[in-house]
Amino acid sequence: RNLENIQADKTPGFIPEVLKLLRVCASKLKGSREDERAGMTKAMLYALHLCECLFGPYQEVISAKEKSKYKFAPAPLPPEFGAFFQESFQGGEQLPETLQLRLIHLFGAILSGSKPNALRAITPTAVEVLLGVLRRGVPGLLELALRGVVAVVHVLHGSSPGAGPVPLRVLLDGYFRVLNSDLPVASLAPEAAGGLIALRVLMLDAIPAMLSCEDRPVLQAVFLSNNCFEHIIRLLQNSKVFNGSSDAIAVHAIGVLTAIMSNSPSAKEVFKERIGYAHLYEVLRSQGQPTQRLLQELLNMAVEGDHSSFPVLPIRNEQPLLILLAWLPTLACRELQVFLSSRLRRLCEASLPSRLTC
Known part of the structure; x- marks a missing residue:
């Protein structure tokens, strides 16, 4: 509560002792019986909350402008934190899920607290911990870990080149490897396939969040250098619709x-050269008849926004419309044909520039 007692240039002397206590408790918890866990779990939760208050006192504040209104700086992060964070997720037996949640929450608090602390916390082992949580795909932990990965991307992107111990391209490479896990959805049992689809959807949704930052064109270029288009197409190829029940991944x-190419002529050219819209069309067609949601997403790609908004957005990428025109005669559902025809006409007639594009 009394943050004025914390020195901005010196880690409080009790913090290394608190981290030592946490490491001992974590080690004992992993090998303890169920009836022995309650006391140690409670002690760890209190200690983790103390660390959150010290290293991320204003973690609920998102923007730097709002954060500047507050006068208390986070305490400097001690070097012992990295080893503690790594050890907490190592080994075969995991800590109780409530503690894992608080640990990842603490990591996020550190990232939002101050850039120096964030850069100290973002180590290769910490990144591997977050990616390991994504691989396990535990609900609750997964969503929080994804928020952490997005925050790490923003910290690294906003830092000077070489300032952090982990290059952004290394993080993105690991992220896409997890996204493109080797097991294709169609080879799994229905329950496991559903979990994998949910994981991939959440990981896909995190990418536009990563790109929602200052100096977006530079980050788009980093994504391009990491062969992001190839990863996404490979994901589509390996994620054939399971029993025709879901089009979520597509x-x-x-x-x-759309997010990677948005407002970037160079990204659109790279996609044309490396992948090509004809190949994208073939990959989508190989998954069977499209759903209305998929057609709508291609319409959104053409305007780089909500195609159903009013006034109608101008066409910024005509290539998805050419895919839809080619697909239109082959649609088995007449209602979809009528729907797509009306939407194409609406976009093409919306303005003089759009008519000229068409």
Whole structure:
């Protein structure tokens, strides 16, 4: 509560002792019986909350402008934190989920607290911990870990080149490897396939969040250098619709392609050269008849926004419209044909520039 007692240039002397206590408790918890866990779990929760208050006192504040209104700086992060964070997620037996949640929450608090602390916390082992949580795909932990990864991307992107111990391209490479796990959805049992689809959808949705930052064109260029288009297309190829029950991955993948190419002529050219819209069309067609959601997402790609908004957005990328025109005669559902025809006409007639584009 009394943050004025914390020196901005010196880590409080009790913090290393608190981290030592946390490491001992975490080690004992992993090998303890169920009836022995309650006391140690409670002690760890209190200690983790103390660390959150010290290293991220204003973690609920998102923007730097709002954060500047507050006068208390976070305490400097001690070097012992990295080893503690790594050890907490190592080994075969995991800590109780409530503690794992608080640990990832603490990591996020550090990232939002101050840039020096964030750069100290973002180590190769910390990044591997977050990616490991994504691989496990535990609901609750997964969403929080994704928020952490997005925050790490923003910190690294906003820092001077070489300032952080982990290059942004290394993080993105690991992220896309998790996204493109080797097991294709169609080879799994229905329950496991559903979990994998949910994981991939959440990971896809995090990419536009990563790109929502200052100096977006530079970050788009980093994504391009990490072969992001190839990763997304490979994901589409490996994620054939399971029993025809879901188009979620295709819909969200198109949304990611739109986000990466949005307002970037160079990104659109790179996509044409490396992938090509004809190949995208073939990959989508191989998954069977499209749903209305998928058609709508391609319409959104054409205007780089909500195609159903009013006034109608101008056409910024005509290539998805050419895909839809080619697909129109082959649609088995007459209602979809009528829907798509009316939407195409609406976009093409909306303005003089759009008519000229068409």
